Amino acid sequence: KEKVEITKEQRTLMKVIVDAYSTHQIPQDVAKKLLQEQYSADENFLLLTEMATSQVQVLVEFTKNIPGFLSLDREDQIALLKGSAVEAMFLRSAQVFSRKMPSGQTEVLEERIRKSGISEEFIIPMFNFYKSIVSLHMVQEEQALLTTITILTPDRPYVKDQQAVERIQETMLELLRKLCVLQRPQEPQYFARLLGRLTELRTLSHYHAEMLTSWRTNDHKFTPLLCEIWDVQ
Numbered sequence: 001k002e003k004v005e006i007t008k009e010q011r012t013l014m015k016v017i018v019d020a021y022s023t024h025q026i027p028q029d030v031a032k033k034l035l036q037e038q039y040s041a042d043e044n045f046l047l048l049t050e051m052a053t054s055q056v057q058v059l060v061e062f063t064k065n066i067p068g069f070l071s072l073d074r075e076d077q078i079a080l081l082k083g084s085a086v087e088a089m090f091l092r093s094a095q096v097f098s099r100k101m102p103s104g105q106t107e108v109l110e111e112r113i114r115k116s117g118i119s120e121e122f123i124i125p126m127f128n129f130y131k132s133i134v135s136l137h138m139v140q141e142e143q144a145l146l147t148t149i150t151i152l153t154p155d156r157p158y159v160k161d162q163q164a165v166e167r168i169q170e171t172m173l174e175l176l177r178k179l180c181v182l183q184r185p186q187e188p189q190y191f192a193r194l195l196g197r198l199t200e201l202r203t204l205s206h207y208h209a210e211m212l213t214s215w216r217t218n219d220h221k222f223t224p225l226l227c228e229i230w231d232v233q
């Protein structure tokens, strides 16, 4: 039986990542807003573009706290941010959706999102992904590390020094692997299941531009930052 233990430096690394992850969150809670009232497709589109724009800003702040990220080549840092922003947003959305809520509220939230203006064809894959995240019952350490691992994907477009990214990602993968073994001794496959979600996440993120341009709204207005990150307009 493998004796797994977290080293002192791994504990420090995890604290840095989890603190940064919980600090750099969007101030206003979109789930609360959606539960408070029903918005029109136009209002929902505006809310989405606002949320997605501020999500990119908090993502940039979060990555500054990933040990080693700032010592990467500057252009590679940008390539990693650009390449992971959409996935980070869907992962964040899934984590928001998987939060424990008073009974019945998750169903209301799901209904509001289904009716938000997003076109039918994307609702199934999106909620399949969200529900697969819900079923993992991730703790915040796992959520923070999974987002960090997503950001540190070496084979994003235009990354020059992939080895340098791989080295940092491997540190995070090893830490997550240990956490999963310690957290779920009865589920030896749990770590593999977590990483499997990243494949689903990448597939869902392929549709992101279409999801926005097919939104049921008369005016698809995007912020300059979203045009940059979301390959729209």
Ligand SMILES: O=C(Nc1ccccc1F)[C@H](C1CCCCC1)n1c(-c2ccc(Cl)cc2)nc2cc(F)c(F)cc21
Pocket (backbone or CB within 6 Å): 026, 030, 031, 034, 044, 045, 047, 048, 051, 052, 055, 089, 090, 092, 093, 094, 096, 097, 098, 109, 112, 113, 116, 118, 208, 211, 212
């Ligand atoms: O705000 C959003 N996501 C989000 C962005 C940044 C940080 C945190 C976030 F939750 C949007 C809203 C926007 C307003 C209309 C309804 C969907 N959102 C999505 C989502 C994201 C992108 C596309 Cl193309 C389609 C849906 N899935 C959600 C699941 C949830 F549980 C949730 F609370 C909000 C969610």
